Amino acid sequence: MMFDHESLRTTIAARAGSVSTNDIAPVLVARALQGEECALTADGAVSVRTGAFTGRSPKDKFIVRDALTQDSVWWDNAGAMTPEHFDVLLNDAISALGGLGLFRQDLLAGADPEHQYGVTVLTPNAWHALFIRNLLIRPGEMVPAGAAPTDVTIVHVPHFQADPKRHGSRTDTVIALDMSRNIVVIAGTLYAGEIKKSVFSLFNFHAPQQGVLPMHCSANLGAEGEAALFFGLSGTGKTTLSNDPDRPLIGDDEHGWSADGVFNLEGGCYAKTVKLSADAEPEIFAATKRFGTVLENVVLDDAHVPNFDDISLTENTRAAYPINVLPAIAKGSVGGTPKTVVFLTADAFGVLPPIARLTPDQAVYHFLSGYTAKVAGTERGVTEPQATFSACFGAPFMPLHPTVYGDMLAEKLRASGASAWLINTGWTGGGYGVGKRIDIASTRRLLSAALNGDLDDVGMRTDELFGFEVPVAVAGVNSKLLTPRLTWADAAAYDRQAMHLAGLFRANFEKFGDAANAAPGPQMAQAAE
Structure with a gap:
């Protein structure tokens, strides 16, 4: 029937x-x-x-x-x-x-x-x-x-x-x-x-x-009512960082970005x-x-x-x-056009900086990549860091091809002028088991600086491998932390790990076919010279 x-x-x-x-x-x-x-x-x-199912069955x-x-x-x-x-x-x-x-x-x-x-x-x-x-x-x-x-x-x-x-x-x-x-x-x-x-x-x-x-993604509002978006896979701090008593929460997990702004689905x-x-x-x-x-x-x-x-x-x-x-929520679970877009990752390889500014094209690349890393002990058989890529930071829930959403994000970023940032809440000074997790206080300080516009006019260096811009100094944050290579005892070991991670990014992006060749991802040839 x-x-x-x-x-x-x-x-x-x-x-x-x-x-x-x-x-x-x-x-x-x-x-x-x-x-x-x-x-x-x-x-x-x-x-x-x-019972037997303690998670989704994709x-x-x-x-x-x-x-x-x-x-x-x-x-x-x-x-x-x-x-x-x-x-x-x-x-x-x-x-x-x-x-x-x-x-x-x-x-x-x-x-x-x-x-x-x-x-x-x-x-x-x-x-x-x-x-x-x-x-x-x-x-x-x-x-x-x-x-x-x-x-x-x-x-x-x-x-x-x-x-x-x-x-x-x-x-x-x-x-x-x-x-x-x-x-x-x-x-x-x-x-x-x-x-x-x-x-x-x-x-x-x-x-x-x-x-x-x-x-x-999660979303919240700043003092002037400006919206910020937080994309990130499990374990990257999406829920933790978007729950801020000084920034009313629009929503925790799923949103729409329309011509009128952002709205919570839930x-x-x-x-x-x-x-x-x-x-x-x-x-x-x-x-x-x-x-x-x-x-x-x-x-x-x-x-x-x-x-x-x-x-x-x-x-x-x-x-x-x-x-x-919750003590601080946005009225009507809606917000205006986003001013800031944040991509969160927990890099267990100890390679990525704690914050980096992305161009619109780079933002789409990292959106389509959806990178984080599993650490040893979190799942049976995982004995060393393993890269995890989930397109659009939610591939299991995306019925259309990721590039459909990526093209829409590119259009939204260019029309809105929103800034885009990659924030690493993972490891520094070495990979998991050698280095240490970036402290939450530093992450919150860097996030606050990005959301408040404090990084708009600071000095930046361009990462030779990934191509994004990284602040050279941020008030209240150890400047050494901003250049991960300096936090490693063995710089050559960092270089090898960085090339390994860059290779994982490029291999993952090959599934997007012709788009992979023009993608603003890691520049392997340049880094090898």
Whole structure:
């Protein structure tokens, strides 16, 4: 049976044992406890376990290949599912929800009423309903509803196992998106991040057609209302550095850049909590103590106090909470045209400077590269630093080819005149295991100088290998730190490591074909002379 949104929601409700619609947080907490889905922490947060899946399953994500998506989706980055397989999967998912008590949440995605989605999530679990209620925009709170938001329906059946032969999936876990109808089916995984990331994927597919650049980034506002964007992969400090009590937060994870400025897609934050402390990240730490916050895979002690240093279940421990629990947030979750764009990386090779100014072309290069590095011990089998590249700092959520987003960023940067910076929060004086992590105080000082315009007129040197400009001195920062080669005991070892990293950048960029030859990346030949 072919469904539109109204008939799909009506059919699911008719077959369900019951449907609880738009329950508020206290009701959902009570229902989750009643169903033994969770435990409460000593402070009243909801503690849940996600079983075998403690993170996303990107290889199990599929997009329906039809007339709309055939020639536009970046199929190298997404599995293809036939419309016929999707319809069978959807009908089987509906049957799997039959007779169950369901929780329905009708929410919004997109703080700009002109670019807004009306998202209905149907799930058998109260805690998943609470999770997505925390993370999307609750109608009537903070953000006005648009006149005609785009309909989205997410059918969440975590207990249902897909059949690869019957449904065209890879395994019994599947995240399937029909871009033409904006219907999503999620099956075989309890990991709640799949729900919110599906909304991102839909937005990232459709937004460019409306002239909106979708961005996997954080954003905040300066004293004069100027917006700043923070791109960065996990572990680079994106959430930490954008949460600044002196700069109201627009949003934590996904934004759109339209002709009118920046707007948050969400109404909450999904923060990593590994090694979280009140001293280093006081705002996030306080949010984990809030009633109704959802803590995923965080180990509790005997007194039900979270132990954020315990990663026995996973390093990917998370907290999901509404953005309005933070002390400094931007009104309406919107901001004007960005003045500053920051790309964050944690370079475990000890090569990149702690800050560098990028030209628009260099900014697009680093946007398309999306570089950071894993360090030894973070994953099984990782014994030395490993480069990680994720196009647009969010490749798994980018259905279109990265150059589509890169071209849009180039246009936005040139039209806005925004400055672009690369900030390294990784290692200096040597790679991981030899050098040391750049101290957070220096990073904050350099970031502040970039955001406040203090670096506009300072002396700069041009990095011979990467070509970007690096300040020679910044007040309050050890000038030696600004030239990484000087922090190494063995300069020749630095040169070898720098050439190695540059080679990794160039090898990664080769996937962009002809564009790689003209890219303003590392100049290997020049450096070798």
